Amino acid sequence: MIDWVELARSMHGHAGVLAAAALLHPVVFLRPGRPLSRPQRWAVGAGAGMLAAVYASGLALYPGYRERERPALMQQDFPLALWFERKEHLAFVAVVLAGTAALMVLSRRDGSHNRVARWMLGVSAALVLVVAAVGSVVGVWTR
16 A cells, blocks of 8 residues: 655655755756757746645644644654755755846846846755655654
């Protein structure tokens, strides 16, 4: 029988890693002062949108985690439980950075914000990879 919650958690984690890749892709072509083509602008927006969708799926999964796994995790490995809580905060910061970068890129066609947006997307992608690593450790522990 399929454990739908476990499947959703696995898909959430894999989609998070894909979101990091989707955020890193635009970092390559965001050069200071260079205007972006329409597909490049779409890539920035799509990466930020994908990350927002992954974050929303995590919000949907969180109540079940809080009821089922969190109490045992807090009792048996308190530092790991705190890292999981920090992971949620890092994910929020990543979403805000990616969303702000996308708004900057999509609002100006002249490329004047590219340097800052590139930095924001790179930091966001790095945070997402940290979040994925911590989530993987907690996921293995709770199985």
